[in-house]
Amino acid sequence: VGVPLFINKTVGDSVELLAGLERGHFISLQWKYRGKDIVEVNSEVVYSPGSQFEGRLKMNNKNFSLTVRELPLQDSGDFLVIGEGDKGQIGGRTITLKVNQPISKVVIQTDIMLLANHSCMVRLVCNVSCYSNLTYTWERDNEMYGDAQQIHLSLSPAERVIIVTCNASNLVSWKSAFVTVKCSNDKTAPGMAWYTNYIRVSVGGAVVLILTVGVAVCYCRGRSNPD
Template sequence: MDIKMLWIAAALVLVLPGVCVGEGILPLGPLSGAEAGKVTFATTLQPPESPFLSISWSFNGANIITSTSTIISEPGYANRFSLDRATGTLELRKLVLEDSGEYAITITPDAGRPKKGTVTLKVYAPITGAVIRSPEEAILIEDKSSTNLSCEASGSISTRVWMKDNQPLHQSDRVTFSVGNKTMALQPVDSSNHGTLQCRVSNPFSTMTAERHLTVNYGPHNISITGPSAAAPGERVTLECTADSVPRANFSWMFNGNDTHVNNSMYIIERFEAESIGNYVCTATNMVTMRENSTVLNLRASCSAPSWSFFLLLINTLILRGLK
């Protein structure tokens, strides 16, 4: 049979009397409802001139409501439904999770073929008790340690979304998710994982976000010295060393290769003299990661015209250094 004949046969099926074809008198669905809430199965029918002979609703193949001259329902639906006998529309109240399933309607009109329709309902329980769980607390060190986190909650869960500082996390070489995003593996952790992690659990009717602070020990990174690169004679000079580090880094200073015994982030020269000219090295040390990093600032005399005494002192200092 060629394509033309197939089209003719299909057309005959649609128009031949007595052949049952689906009439979409219910929405495509699926419909959704909240536990203890309500849902309306609205048909597409307009009230007919003559009342329907019968309206029958079934759930998962079993009849639950029948309307003829009277309305009869199964015990589990008493006092929690309304039926519009003019259109067949059904409102179901006080929903329970067991109401999830397939609903079908069959309407017998005063004249003509029966009208039918089916639609699926999903009832959602509210989300409660969302929490992020992790294995026993351990010291996490960037590029060395790994961890697995699980997002748990009660209720009907449709989606789980992992976030860091309210921004969604995406799968990468270091970040992987299980099916359904219930667990997230960080292998290994890095500095970007340090901070507040969130897991947002939701369904069409409720949402809950769990939070957990994750401490990742890292650094020191991005060490730098802030302060002037040149100073005038007699000027007070303050140098400050900073680094990105968890926990906070320890600092030490060297001047022209010699230990200054200054062990904090600030190095203060109360009065700049010729002897103050040279290289100031700050070293940052993380006592957990056991890593250190250093940077240097070269401090010189200001280009402004110095006094003769300062000029002579500078020459004398340079000569003495040369003799050593």
């Protein structure tokens, strides 16, 4: 068996799996997926009925490559091609296919806590529509700031509004969103947490600006009157 190959594809794509075998006198040839036959070539091409690939496979009779159409996530796995000749097994190749979900949306969650000294502690979380093989980068006013899913900032009321961008990517796609943040002690008091999200989303070439504002009280004071 030859050196394994690795292919990354997106959900809905097609992929051509190359056999890497020289054309010669084959008694038979099989394509296997996770150890089970999915295509066999003798005098004709026979696709295994009832497999998850039913109706989505196409064998090339000239170079024995196998095309798989309309890939779902479940098609990820190892494909093996083996040829059988007069003198036994001929060549062979393992191809590892990884089908990835593209990123469709990025949303930044912003939590701001006003501290007793009237400065602000800001927590930003980059929430993405898919969850595997993600890489994050953050920019603060166009300068690189961090590479985790969430970051923390310390701001004072004297600082101007800052723009923070989250860039999220995986093996097949990339998207970003930004939020504007300012520390203001006019909007809340120590002991209260508030957040403001400005999310920029591209929709059909247009830009939509979404504003979400929320307030959560962290503590309460009670008062009782004597009888």
